[in-house]
Amino acid sequence: MDASTNVNQSQHTLLPGWQLGKDLSCCMTELYDKKLWTDVKFRCKDHDDDERIHAHKTILAARSPVFQAMFFGAFAECREEVSIKDAKKEIFELLLRYMYSDTVALKKDTASELLQMAHLYQVPSLVEVCANFIATNIRPENACEILTLALSYDITILKEACCTVIDKNARLILKSNGFMDLKEEILLYILKGDTFYADEEEIFYKVEEWSTRKLTQLGLEHVGDNIRKILGDLFYQLRLPAMSCKALVKCTRKKAYLTAEEYINIVDFINDIPETSVLSNSCVSRLPVNDTLIIDIGDAEKIQSHCPSTSIQIHVAKDVELISFGLFDIEPCYKYDHCVQTNSEDNVESSADIGSFFESYRGKVIGLYKSLKRRVVHYKSVPEIDISRSFCPVIHGRLSISRRNFTHNFELDTQTNEIIYLKQPLKLEKSNVYTVEIQLEYSCCKRYTGCNRHLQIRYSESKNVINCKKDPVKVSNVYAYRHSLLESIQFRNLANR
Template sequence: METNTKEASIGWQADKPLSESLTLLLEKEMWTDVTFTFRNQEEVVEIKGHSIILAARSPVFQAMFYGQMDGKKEVAIEDASPESFKLFLKCLYTDNVDLDEISLTKVIEIAHKYQLGYLLDICSEQLAKHVRVDNACDILNLAVFYNLKELQKEACNFVDDHVLEILETPGFMNISVETLKMMLAGDTLYADELNIFRKCIGWAENKCKEQNLETSDQNKRNVLGDAFFFIRLPTLTFLEYTENIANTKLLSVEESHKIYMYKGCPSLQIDLINSIVQRKSKLDTILLPGDQMEIKFHCPNDIHLLGLMLDQPKEALANVRRTDLHYEYELPDKHLSAIALHGKLVIRETGFNTTFQTPYLSKLPNFVSLSEKVALKGKNEPYTITLKANVYTSYDVQYLQRFREIGLTNGKSGFVKDPGPSLEYLLSKPWPYFNFKQFITGVQYQNVSNR
């Protein structure tokens, strides 16, 4: 066993956390017993490691050093650069993955090969923070290829939110057919379907050229594979379908006939190969008529409820006047008035309830935003949402400020300077609430991806 003890003076470990001690073992090559070799043209680069640490993190290294290949102490690496492998080893030894997106990608590729599931999760979480319009397709491609579920989810959510920009990027043309299929499968990939169709055909043409195939309609459909069925051709308008698809050879005569039949009479039970489901925007609002603080809400599909739309009767803000502590004072300018809401929201069928407090709003209708997303499953029976709330007006805040600033009393001799009550005393008094007669007029929610 080769041992390097150049830096191994007695007591070097004192006051060092585990990660720092292991980093020194790796960087100073102390007591190493494994050598990884990299051939760079005529030069051979060596990186040393510790078989016991490697085997403790990876089943592949365990089999390599302590299984059937027991005794193997030199490993040739042909699918990674020395720089990338050094980063990988440092992450393996310490779980520290403070890396840029390119380095994270390289570490993920190596970590997948050696089956370091925990390190893959950490790297995926970090890489998700680097998703941008220009790299979203590349990151989603990586996540699909290595089956990184959480990274797939985060990347798909980003794609949904920026789909129009992402369809224009070079990265979209380079995704795999499996990645394309995942993108198209989402109901929340909200873009004009004709635009989606055209971009997919452009993607197919690019793949044909890469494979030295003629860019015929048949070859385009072949390279699209199952992804073609996720293009929602039946949701196009009659004119869009006729002008852009009917005169091509992407569909057989029978397939095209079925779509025409569906467009002519959607109620017919027709076996279509392409999805007929209209895509949904990520954020949506349903307006509901009503004159009460309880509504029956039919959930169209799986959603995250974000809040309620409210309509405030104007009379609730009219003639608001306070008299308190034997002081009377002038009413502030009405155009400065605002309201805030305090209360409780209950969803009867789920048992969910939460308190809320809205910020001051000077425009109506008001919006009650929930402090957390509420997951609701799509079902035929309605959910019952009840809101109990009080309104607090900004007049009271303005009055408190006026007490603090000028402390005036109202008397026959006119306004007289008076320090007035302290702000602490005023804040200790109950603030006035007014009867709240606001109406629930709608719900705002986020559609959940069906991927």
């Protein structure tokens, strides 16, 4: 029985009103699955002689500019069968099913091929679906292969996902089998990343090994001139000025990679000789993707404050993204250690001597107030409690950053070591100074200074300016004698590829 007989049988077995109760996607899928009223057949490279995929020219043309040109363009051929010599039937079937239904069942071993076919037939929505699926399955062992795919088809989401995995696992990438098989443009893209964070000496030797393999394939001698030529722009991304002098000598000694002038310039740069210019290699040190700057405020004691605030300045030498801020331990407390708030009280006056006075209130909670006469507020008896953790409403906070007109409101649940995560990473641009201010207050108080609720925080009496640095971020305090709420700043270094 041939394929056309199967099609005719599918049409004759249709029940009247089969379309009722179905949406457009279901009806289109029914047309495809049951091969109803089709007018074109496709034969893929792995089809058997009696196998074909049946479809509808109009539906395919409505979903793809390529099919539109194929069937209805100026040079369209009137043919009922199309040979697809470069496609597997499984992949082509997935492509057509998506065109009919907008759904696809992806697997690890089909997603990449389907993405390429979707790109070929200009179905961008399917390209995006495949890219999102592949991005969730990137591992150090396949990251180089997927990056090659992403760069070949210029798929931003895949490039970013691959680079995240590659940069965070730089040493594993260098040792992977895929690294030695990379094309020059892919390897250059990886090495351009300032966050491809591995020892520069290790990177040098792996790239050197890559170059000697290329020379072997070309039948060329493994000498310095040939290696530098085969590396081309890659050589600039070997960050020799970021090495120590010892590592530089170890990597380049007797290899003739550098001219005498280039070598002197690099050594001068390493030794911080003023006005040194290095043109042969990048001088930018590699940095981890995510990093944390710990703020050291020096000797500090704990004090109480009703509405604490702090101000710092952030200096950035290159573009970074802020991720979060860490706070020092913040403890809720009362201004008076032995004061308990209650709704029940009695006013009593006493003229008794001091011993008798306290004896009369044994086991009771009282407040003493200075006035013309001795006045006692007798509070309702309460059980023994941890006053620092009780009767504490939510603490509201506000974080603002100048130059970006950025404000972030947050809440604390009175636990220690709080991390304030920004909703989205905030980009800070190089060579700028940003002032960060943080303010805290209880939700019930709204700066009522008579309130007894306070926060216990760290306070430094030192006049010295706080000056903490972790490339490329530096922090300094704005005011002397100010307490600090900030313990750390988490930021993301940008790859700058």
